[in-house]
Amino acid sequence: MIKSEQRQAIEELVYRSCLALDSGDYKAFLDLCDEAFRYTITTHSAEIKRDMVWLDHDRKGMETLFTNLPHHNSDHSPLTRHATVYTVDLEGQEASVVSALQVFRTQLDGGATELFAVGRFHDTVKLDGGTAKLVKRVVRLDTRQLGYGYHIPF
Amino acid sequence: MGRTAAEWNAPPKFPATHYVDSRLYTDEAIFGEEKEKLFRPSWIIACHESELPEAFDYRLFTHPAGVPLIVVRGDDARVRAFYNICPHRGNTILYDPSGNAKRMTCIFHQWSYDTRGNCVDITREEQGYQNRFSKKDVGLREVKCEVAYGGFVWVNLLDDCVPLREFIGGALDILEPYMQEPMELFHFHKARVRTNFKLWHDTNSEFYHDYMHYFNRITGMLQPGYFERKYTPFPNGHATVGSMQIQYDKYEGSKERAVGWPKMARGGWYMVDLFPGMTYNLRTSVMRIDTSIPLGPNEVLIEFRGLGLKRDTPEERAQRVFDHNTIWGPFGRNLHEDLLGVTGQGRAMRKGTDSRWVLQGREENSTIHDEVGMRHYYAEWSQRMGRPAYAPY
Numbered sequence: 001m002i003k004s005e006q007r008q009a010i011e012e013l014v015y016r017s018c019l020a021l022d023s024g025d026y027k028a029f030l031d032l033c034d035e036a037f038r039y040t041i042t043t044h045s046a047e048i049k050r051d052m053v054w055l056d057h058d059r060k061g062m063e064t065l066f067t068n069l070p071h072h073n074s075d076h077s078p079l080t081r082h083a084t085v086y087t088v089d090l091e092g093q094e095a096s097v098v099s100a101l102q103v104f105r106t107q108l109d110g111g112a113t114e115l116f117a118v119g120r121f122h123d124t125v126k127l128d129g130g131t132a133k134l135v136k137r138v139v140r141l142d143t144r145q146l147g148y149g150y151h152i153p154f
Numbered sequence: 155m156g157r158t159a160a161e162w163n164a165p166p167k168f169p170a171t172h173y174v175d176s177r178l179y180t181d182e183a184i185f186g187e188e189k190e191k192l193f194r195p196s197w198i199i200a201c202h203e204s205e206l207p208e209a210f211d212y213r214l215f216t217h218p219a220g221v222p223l224i225v226v227r228g229d230d231a232r233v234r235a236f237y238n239i240c241p242h243r244g245n246t247i248l249y250d251p252s253g254n255a256k257r258m259t260c261i262f263h264q265w266s267y268d269t270r271g272n273c274v275d276i277t278r279e280e281q282g283y284q285n286r287f288s289k290k291d292v293g294l295r296e297v298k299c300e301v302a303y304g305g306f307v308w309v310n311l312l313d314d315c316v317p318l319r320e321f322i323g324g325a326l327d328i329l330e331p332y333m334q335e336p337m338e339l340f341h342f343h344k345a346r347v348r349t350n351f352k353l354w355h356d357t358n359s360e361f362y363h364d365y366m367h368y369f370n371r372i373t374g375m376l377q378p379g380y381f382e383r384k385y386t387p388f389p390n391g392h393a394t395v396g397s398m399q400i401q402y403d404k405y406e407g408s409k410e411r412a413v414g415w416p417k418m419a420r421g422g423w424y425m426v427d428l429f430p431g432m433t434y435n436l437r438t439s440v441m442r443i444d445t446s447i448p449l450g451p452n453e454v455l456i457e458f459r460g461l462g463l464k465r466d467t468p469e470e471r472a473q474r475v476f477d478h479n480t481i482w483g484p485f486g487r488n489l490h491e492d493l494l495g496v497t498g499q500g501r502a503m504r505k506g507t508d509s510r511w512v513l514q515g516r517e518e519n520s521t522i523h524d525e526v527g528m529r530h531y532y533a534e535w536s537q538r539m540g541r542p543a544y545a546p547y
C-alpha cells in the first residue's frame with residue numbers, strides 16, 4: 001500500500017516537471033530526472049491505424065535538444081501544462097504514474113489562450129528515500145493536429 | 155532608406171517573370187479558379203498502398219478540389235477510388251478515416267456498395283421503385299486511380315484526363331532508382347496553417363531559406379557540395395533538386411546516419427516538387443511526401459507522410475523514425491521552422507495588409523539558391539490560369 005507521503009512526493013514531481021518546462025527552466029526539469037531518463041512522445045493515428053513515435057530521447061538527447069533551442073527559430077508563445085495525477089501504482093521503489101495532460105498556448109500578442117493538445121503522461125518514477133525521480137516519461141497524445149508545431153516537448 | 159507608397163507599389167526592377175503579385179495569396183476569386191484549373195485536372199496523391207494492405211481496406215481522402223473520396227482495395231487486390239457521396243440522398247457513405255469494408259453501407263437508408271462501385275443492395279427496392287429504377291442505376295462515381303511512383307495511390311477526377319505518366323513528365327525519373335523496393339508508411343500527420351497553399355509549395359521549391367534552418371546551415375550550407383545542387387525544371391510545373399552529401403554529424407545531437415537508402419550515396423538528398431502542391435523528399439534514410447489541400451486563400455491543410463522500406467528490421471525502422479522526427483516530425487527542428495515561416499507569410503500577406511510583390515529574382519545558374527524553381531511553378535500557374543502571376547487582374 002502506498003503511503004500518503006509517497007503519493008505526495010510523486011504528485012509533486014509530476015507537477016514540478018510541468019512548472020519547470022512551463023517556465024523554460026530546463027535545468028530544473030532535468031534535475032527531476034534520473035540519469036537513465038528517457039522521454040518519448042507517442043500517438044496513435046486513426047488514419048493509418050498505427051502507433052507512431054514523434055520524439056524519443058535519452059537524457060543526453062534531451063539536454064542537447066534544450067541547449068540547441070536558442071539556435072532555432074521557434075514559436076515563442078508560452079505553454080501552460082496542466083496535469084492531474086490519476087493513478088499511482090507502486091511496486092517496490094518504482095511507481096507507474098498516469099496523469100491527464102492538457103497543454104494550453106498563450107499568444108504573446110494579446111494573450112489569447114487556446115487549447116493546444118490533450119493527452120496523458122505515463123511516467124515511471126523511482127523513489128529513493130524521500131526523493132522521487134523521473135526515470136521514464138511517455139507522453140501519449142490524443143491530439144495529432146498541432147498546427148505549425150512546437151520545438152519544446154510537453 | 156524606406157520607400158514611399160508609390161515606390162512600394164511600383165513593379166520590381168526585374169523581368170516580369172521574376173516576381174508575383176501578392177494578391178495571388180489572398181483573392182477569393184483566384185482561389186476558386188485555382189481549385190478548378192489547377193487541382194481538378196491534376197493527378198493527386200491520395201495515400202500510399204501500404205495504407206491499404208488487405209482486400210477491402212479503405213482510406214478516406216479529401217481531394218484538393220473539394221471532393222470527398224474513398225480509396226479502397228478490391229477483392230481483386232486492385233485499388234479504386236470513388237466519391238464518398240451516397241447517390242441516394244447524398245449522405246457520407248464511410249465516416250471513419252480508414253477501415254475494412256467488404257460492403258460499404260450507407261447508414262441513412264442502408265444502401266450498400268461493393269469495392270468495385272456497384273450498388274449491391276437497395277432496401278425495399280421493389281416496393282419503392284417497382285421496375286422503374288434499380289441498383290444498376292446508382293453505382294458510385296468512380297474516379298481514375300493508379301498506384302505508381304513508389305506505390306502511391308494517385309487519383310484524377312476527370313474522365314478525360316491526361317495519363318499519369320504524361321502529367322509527371324519525367325520529373326520523378328531522378329527518384330526511380332530509389333523506389334524499386336516496396337516502401338511502408340510509418341508516419342502520418344496533418345497540419346492546418348493560416349497561409350496560402352502556394353507559399354508552402356514555394357518553401358519546398360527554394361533552398362535559400364536554409365538560412366532559417368540552423369540544422370540545414372550546419373549540416374548542409376557550410377559543407378562542400380551544397381552550392382553545386384541544381385534545379386531541373388520539368389513539364390507541367392514540376393521541378394527537381396539534385397543531391398549533395400549531408401554531414402549530419404555536424405549538428406550536435408545528430409550523428410552520421412547509420413541507415414541509408416538502397417543505391418543512394420550516403421547522406422544523399424533528392425527533392426521533387428510536383429505541381430500544384432505535392433513534394434517527394436528523399437533524405438538519406440526517409441522518404442517524406444507532402445500533399446497540400448487548400449482550404450481557402452489563407453488556409454491550407456498539409457498531409458505529411460514518412461516512409462521507410464517494407465523490409466526494414468525493427469532496428470532499421472526505429473532509426474528511420476528517429477531520423478524523421480529529428481527534423482520532420484511535428485516536434486522536429488525543421489518542420490516547425492518551415493510551418494512558422496509560411497504562417498508568418500500568411501500573416502503579412504493576408505487580405506488588406508497592402509503587401510504588394512513577392513520577389514523571385516535570384517539567378518545563380520540554377521544552383522541551390524537560385525529561385526528558378528518558384529519561377530517555373532508560376533510560369534505553369536500563369537499558363538493554366540490564363541493570366542500572368544505578376545499581373546493577375
Ligand code: FES
Pocket residue numbers: 240241242243244245260261262263264265
Ligand atoms: S442517403 Fe445513403 S442510403 Fe439514403
Ligand SMILES: [Fe+2]
Pocket residue numbers: 357363367488492
Ligand atoms: Fe525548409
